[in-house]
Amino acid sequence: MCPLLFYRKEKPLTRSQPDLVCNAITKHFDDFRAVDEVSFEVPQGSFFSILGPSGCGKTTLLRMIAGFQHPSSGELLIKGKSMNGVPPNRRPVSMVFQHLALFPAMNIGDNVGFGLRQRGVARHEITRRVGEVLERVGLPGVSERRIDQLSGGQKQRVAIARCMVLEPDVLLLDEPLGALDLKLREHMKVELKSLQAEFNTTFVYITHDQSEALVMSDNIAVMNKGRFEQIGAPQDIYHNPVTPFVAGFVGEANKFTATVAMTNGHAVKLATDQGHEIHIDAASADVTTGSRVDVFLRPEAIELLQEAPATSDGANVSTGVVTSVLFNGANSVATVQDASTGMVVTVALSQTGSLSELTKGQTVYTRWQPNMARLYPLEVQR
């Protein structure tokens, strides 16, 4: 490069290398495929969640990243380096265990300093760095205390400090909020997210709790039966689920099975099995007349009216009777049974308007726009 010439300032040559790359990772247990050809990338400094029901293989996947289990095939790269055959104590990853696994025989300072001691860091240096990291997680001056003198949330922070003091490239979290009570869990969600921003470390978080994944993540992978069904931003996963499993697992949804009665471009007319006729704007799904489909409709997409709307404007409108009201604060729902076909839908119930006094047996009108529902061809039983 010649110093006398002006060069346009270039961006770094490649976009920064992802911290974690999995290439077609597979894990067999005898005949059972726990993890089936999973591939993904996690960019530096992002919060990546793997969301799935229990038994979907997410723990096995995490344990393979940590090095406690070895993939049957596929490759795992951390900061571009292959981790195949690298034992867990040589990997630049740390893990926060489900039950935290703090060492009960050591005080907090010794717990947090454990990893540094293994690396042979000088004692005064350990004391300094342990003090520093404890301060960053908001627990200054607790080094001398015993583990059992801490509350659940504090233990959580100590467990994170114990990993972060080692400055890992990737922090793995195995459902660490599972053991906490609801209030604390809500609080820790926010706190984990801010800790992640504070340390700017890549977090890989596994959970079966969709709200944890939605609140904290930059990206979510929804996992089912050892495969990734969809990877995307939380909004994407919630609003544009690509498979029926994602649509049913993430968030609440009304699900009907229906037959396509007529298609006209994107506009699809369906007849549900109960004989209800609905119109859907199917932007993505490719369906033909006569095929069977699953329809998913979010409870909050349905509008509840006490008087019949003047015009339908192409929306699906029907009359129904409230069969139950499930009060749950901001998450309250009502179930409404259609007057003519008997189809039952769950509708989100706002607690601020006049609908807050809705009671069982009342006649109401439901209205929803055709583009609010998602439609998937019914999976043929394999």
Next chain:
Amino acid sequence: MSSDTSRLGFYLLLAPILLWLAVLIILPHVGLFIVSITEKIGPREYTIGLGNYAKFFEEPLFWHTFARTAIMSIVATALTLLLGFPIAYYIAKLTKGRTKATLFLMCMIPFWVSELVRTFGWMILLRETGVISNGLQALGIVSGPVELLYNDAAIMVGLVYTSILFMVVPLVTTLDSLDDSLIEAGYDLGGSTQSIMREIVIPHAMPGIVSGCIVVFMLSLGNYLTPVLLGGKDSLWFTGMIYSQFITRFNWELGSAFGFLLLILSSLVVYLGLRISGQSLSATMGRT
């Protein structure tokens, strides 16, 4: 009213253990102590004094045997721990389900046979015309018969063999209670196998180690059969000496003093062991 009946129930339930302690432990020891401070000065003439204890310190054979018994028991305890820990770790952490139960049972099986028979088993193996001696001759490794019995090594083998179960059981119990994720966390944080053993596994197993050691030490110190049978007449085990004072010499006074000294010795060693390992008796014995 109800508190009276419940209190009565409490004392009734407590009665057997109190009776057992009083009648079988405290009373004999009081008697033993009284006999031990009685000196015979003539036929049917006795006086109170510490002469029996003085005799113990005056005669080198007595306190040499005493010290030898203590040291051999400590060595036997250490060997049992070294041998028992890997076995217990394997059973508790590296096996599951049926294999675990089978291995545990296999540790127990030898104890279905009486100690006497088991010790004779060792004699059959180790004696001059025994299995090992014949085997070595058949293989041409030695030219003549070898006597493996009647030495300290034979006593040690017998002691470790007799007491290993009492080390393995408390160790398996404590190691079983160690959460696997603690060991994984140790590796995850960069620990080596040795440092995880030292910093996580052994501190956790400490109560089991100490309680196993106490039991094994007491069993070895008070063992009579194994040292006498495997060590022969030169075994010089302190319990053998107590036996000969009571039965052969008919010197109950000296025998009682010896018995008391043995009690003091074992209490002292256990106390020191607890102090060094930083454990309390209630914490170690309460767990198993």
